[in-house]
Amino acid sequence: MNLPRFLLTLAIAAMLCGCPEEQPLETVADPVPQPAPEVPSEPPEQAAEPAAPVDEAPAADELLVTAEELQAQLDDTELRILDVRSEEAYAESHIPGAVRVDLNDWKSLALSEGGLQDADAWAGRVGELGINAGTPVIVYADNPTNATRIWWTLEYLGVNDVRVLNGGWAAWQQADAPVSNEPLVPTPTEFEPEFQEERLAAKEDVQKVIETPGGAIALLDARSEGEYTGTSGPGARKGHIPGFARLEWTNFVDEQGRFKSPDKIREIVGDRPAGEGAITYCQTGGRASLNAFALELAGYGPVQNYYCGWSEWSAADDVPVKTPAEDAAGGSENESE
The missing domain is CATH 3.40.250.10 (Rhodanese-like domain)
Known part of the structure; x- marks a missing residue:
């Protein structure tokens, strides 16, 4: 599959990615995950039209x-x-x-x-x-x-x-x-x-994507509802990256930790993967890796993992943060900077 044009132009920027050493490691979840129902959340601001799985999707x-x-x-x-x-x-x-x-x-x-x-x-x-x-x-x-x-x-x-x-x-x-x-x-x-490099997104890549109106890419937050809404979870600030819709990793596995079928994953994803690519993130890369795996299992990808994730984004003072409450009130993306 041809990658989105912006991925090619941002490959050099991605090489600069690295989280400060003092960032906390992601907490390991329970060995047997409890699937969470998909929760309506902020639609991807960059969404265009749904993408079909790649022509040569991996079995x-x-x-x-x-x-x-x-x-x-x-x-x-x-x-x-x-x-x-x-x-x-x-x-x-x-x-x-x-x-x-x-x-x-x-x-x-x-x-x-x-x-x-x-x-x-x-x-x-x-x-x-x-x-x-x-x-x-x-x-x-x-x-x-x-x-x-x-x-x-x-x-x-x-x-x-x-x-x-x-x-x-x-x-x-x-x-x-x-x-x-x-x-x-x-x-x-x-x-x-x-x-x-097409598998990795740096903070600068994410900034450019969310600042580009009408970009044909899906933006997916793999974290919990509390982390997404800013009511719980680690991070220097609370909330989520503007433009990212929440699609928690637990949606893609059953009670035994087995992955759901490619057809079921495509049903869960729905019309969220727009255009030809996706970026997913969590706190420190683990849950986002599972989202990337599930999307590729269903025929989408490769998917970029913003590996440094919320641990880096929330600590940066030059990027915006949003919460659903601000969205409902019509607040600016910059109000939580």
Whole structure:
């Protein structure tokens, strides 16, 4: 799919993205998410007409794998399985052949100043897992936002074949699949990141988009209703980025943390993805990664993740913030700056 023209012109700006190191990390949600009903919220100010899925949309089995399918691949020596759970959980039992990823370390690096452009650091992180650009990878966790955060990061770094175990660790246990408590130390590779800038949005990109009337792009906020309305949640200021409609990540998974079907996701999204692209954000990139994954699963994308998200935007004094109450009162976008 051809990317929107503005994405190409803003690629250089995206390379400057990096959150200050002191920004808080996103709180990990409960392992079993409770789906929230879709809540009417502010329509995207940039919406044009609905976009059809891309002509060559990835099939569901190219992004998702079931526990049964993964069991059949356990003897594949080329496959790298990544466990994104805690060190204690991994030590107790894990999928045979899985290598543990330190989620907090990866989040800290990505959110540090210039972290998403630190080629040397990412070469070390990914290379020590025995992964190169052509390695097939399957990621699992006990929370779907953790798995999709690693999925998004690897895709952004240029790893070509990354999939997610649908339902995560719970699905593996429910399938009565084999487990191991033997840690795996892979042979390191010489990984060279090739940053896929079309997957990343910087603060400057978002500013230009919301200042461009009639832009053909969907703007989606993956956070909770309280965070969106400014009644709860972290951040130096409360509310949301003007022009972004709330489409919470929990809409895309069921009670077991399994992704809904592509058809159901398209039904949930409705006419929100306008034109040829979308930007999604949350607090620090995790929930937005899940939204990006779901949209691509349904045939939209690639979707830009404003990874630094609300932790960066709310702390900046040169960007506007809105709340629905201000919208209803006819307030200016700049009243909450």
